[in-house]
Amino acid sequence: MSLTIRELFAAEAEAQIPALGTLLRHCVEDGASVGFVMPFPQQEAEAFWTNSVLPALRGGHRILWAGFAGEALVGTVQLDLAAMPNQRHRAEVSKMLVAPSHRRRGIARALMQALLARAAEEGRSLITLDTRSGDAAQPLYAACGFAVAGEIPGYALAPDGSPHSDPTTIMYRAS
Template sequence: MTTNSPLKISKVSADELANHLTELGAVLRACVKDGASIGFVQPFSKDDSEAFFSGSVLPALRNGKRVLLVAYKDGRLVGSGQLDFDTPPNQPHRAEVRKLLVHPDFHRQGIAKALMAELEQLAAQLGRCLITLDTRTGDRAEPLYASLGYSTAGIIPGYCLDPLEDRLDSTTVMYKAL
């Protein structure tokens, strides 16, 4: 279902995460089921998806070194993205985009671009002038990032398991100077 309602993007705090856990887990599961290479493989359960957010994202939010954004359209959580700025002392100028997710029912509506714009703005507000990310080589996200001004630093062959098939996929490491 697609409409022309405005997209609402907001930050989720550590205290608010529990209120979004079910919806975030549903988006993550839908993306993995659709073949997104975002660190998980099938079978991937509701408990697995919610455990990721409560066990990995929540501690990072609590320690103040990650930002979680959510995107709502038509009253439904349809996407999310994370900015990780927990960098070593020699990299205070850098941040990393993690787990940019858009529910497959809402692809090609500008949601990923809007989330990326917000993540870049947050990075700049935090004094970060370099953003890095990685994406499966040849995936539909790779040209999206390139269209947003990200450059390819390199490709790592055999980096991860494909989420649906028994094979290894390469990853493309990308960056953008702000």
């Protein structure tokens, strides 16, 4: 598998909206706890990218990376840049997505490496994220230098809309 990780600027992200929507929808359908509940139609998935991500990319408040296996979009991650003057040293990891058919191939790790390198370039010395406690991504985040700050029970609903039995783990990486 030939993997390419690259930053997607607003114009290219806009051209990729159908593929981005499909990736998000497949991840949610596979049980990813990334903010959405079932049923999760393609139009709602595409609306997330169009209405939330594109404006933030254009405004310079978010950076988006995509992983491609050949021409196929197989993963994304975002870095949300804090906008308040007393928070310019930190940023947040958002929407780490890897296509269920392409997991366990190093895509998430490559995306995180790109994100962390850029965060350092941006002078962001504190990076935070949240993940479902016990999620398969949690060991990856730990391997990338993230420590657990704590857990919050009842933080999010499960993808089926029911109360989540697992708490959410808040993690951070300080450099």
